[in-house]
Amino acid sequence: MKELIIKGNKSTSKLLVGESIGNLGKYLPPGKVVVITDSNVDAIYRNFYRQYPVIVIGTGEHIKNLTTIAEIYSEMLKMEVDRSWFIVGIGGGLVCDIAGYVASTYMRGLKFGFVSTTLLSQVDASVGGKNGVNFEGYKNHIGTFNQPEFVICDPEMLKTLPKKEILSGFGEIVKHALIADENMFKFLEENYTEAINLNSEAIEQLIYTSVVIKSGVVNRDETEQGERRTLNFGHTLAHAIEKCTPDYTHGEAVAIGMTAAAGFSLHLGRITTPDMNRIIALLKNLGLPVNTTIPKESLIAAMQHDKKREDRAINLVLLNGIGKCEVLKMPVEATIELAAALDRIGE
Numbered sequence: 001m002k003e004l005i006i007k008g009n010k011s012t013s014k015l016l017v018g019e020s021i022g023n024l025g026k027y028l029p030p031g032k033v034v035v036i037t038d039s040n041v042d043a044i045y046r047n048f049y050r051q052y053p054v055i056v057i058g059t060g061e062h063i064k065n066l067t068t069i070a071e072i073y074s075e076m077l078k079m080e081v082d083r084s085w086f087i088v089g090i091g092g093g094l095v096c097d098i099a100g101y102v103a104s105t106y107m108r109g110l111k112f113g114f115v116s117t118t119l120l121s122q123v124d125a126s127v128g129g130k131n132g133v134n135f136e137g138y139k140n141h142i143g144t145f146n147q148p149e150f151v152i153c154d155p156e157m158l159k160t161l162p163k164k165e166i167l168s169g170f171g172e173i174v175k176h177a178l179i180a181d182e183n184m185f186k187f188l189e190e191n192y193t194e195a196i197n198l199n200s201e202a203i204e205q206l207i208y209t210s211v212v213i214k215s216g217v218v219n220r221d222e223t224e225q226g227e228r229r230t231l232n233f234g235h236t237l238a239h240a241i242e243k244c245t246p247d248y249t250h251g252e253a254v255a256i257g258m259t260a261a262a263g264f265s266l267h268l269g270r271i272t273t274p275d276m277n278r279i280i281a282l283l284k285n286l287g288l289p290v291n292t293t294i295p296k297e298s299l300i301a302a303m304q305h306d307k308k309r310e311d312r313a314i315n316l317v318l319l320n321g322i323g324k325c326e327v328l329k330m331p332v333e334a335t336i337e338l339a340a341a342l343d344r345i346g347e
Ligand SMILES: NC(=O)c1ccc[n+]([C@@H]2O[C@H](COP(=O)([O-])OP(=O)(O)OC[C@H]3O[C@@H](n4cnc5c(N)ncnc54)[C@H](O)[C@@H]3O)[C@@H](O)[C@H]2O)c1
Pocket: 038, 039, 040, 041, 044, 059, 060, 061, 064, 091, 092, 093, 094, 095, 097, 117, 118, 119, 120, 121, 124, 125, 126, 127, 128, 129, 130, 131, 140, 157, 158, 159, 160, 161, 162, 165, 168, 250
């Protein structure tokens, strides 16, 4: 087990990579505890937390809204939860975002922790202190920055995850390697089979390196003023893909977005053709998509209406090599070049 400390503005968070859900009790303060989880996780793992009251929510991005939050507040009122209670979110990014938001707002804030149960949440969602819900079609529009007391990342729990969800996590793992760590990229090239088969040593190493990278960026830029934007690598196009179709998981959309951003970087002479080929080969080896049949015009229109767009400019993250990146402010028309990069890539 490896432990990592994340220092937030208001509090400090402990990330426990390789810890088992069986040891959850060790990290809970004395006093009352309520668990928030989803129905899939609850059906498999209830035995590990059956001694605590549980609030079970549904699954799927469509329930990530203020109605679900209000339902949880009501259940907590019935249970007479007050500020002395501790909230544990047990689930993927959806549960962690919701539980973190509830914990940050109910009675002006309760302490909370997570057991992160998907690969995507272990390597991404549970690190960084962002929580929140969607509102009127805008993703994660309502929320806070607030760190959990702890995050348990138990790689054993990944064994019950559907294959598509595992792949989704790999999208973000490759992203971390591409923006910050060439050695991690090499490790993936050499160990992708072990990684996708969830070999404990390989997967734990990848989760750990990912959280080191993400938490390093977050420690230096908690509220997204600068460096944190590098974590958006591949996401400009990914968000557009997600607006156009529900067919891809987030990580799959990010894989296509990263291919486009790498292709644009190649076009600008920032990376070499062999680097580009390595990126495409790794994504394919992991089973991730590198292109899409969605019409370019639809993608461009979706990118140009991104809520994060400032005036007529966008912040694009481009590569300066494998493991090196840069955030560039570009005119919104650069999205045309970004989408065009996909035309030069085969399936
Ligand atoms: N806060 C952040 O910084 C951040 C970053 C990235 C993503 N997110 C958010 O995370 C969410 C996506 O998270 P996700 O990909 O983890 O999806 P998810 O939480 O919806 O989980 C995916 C599916 O896997 C099931 N599941 C979870 N753990 C399981 C397990 N161990 N075994 C079997 N099934 C299991 C869930 O019930 C669900 O059906 C999105 O809402 C996204 O906005 C937040």
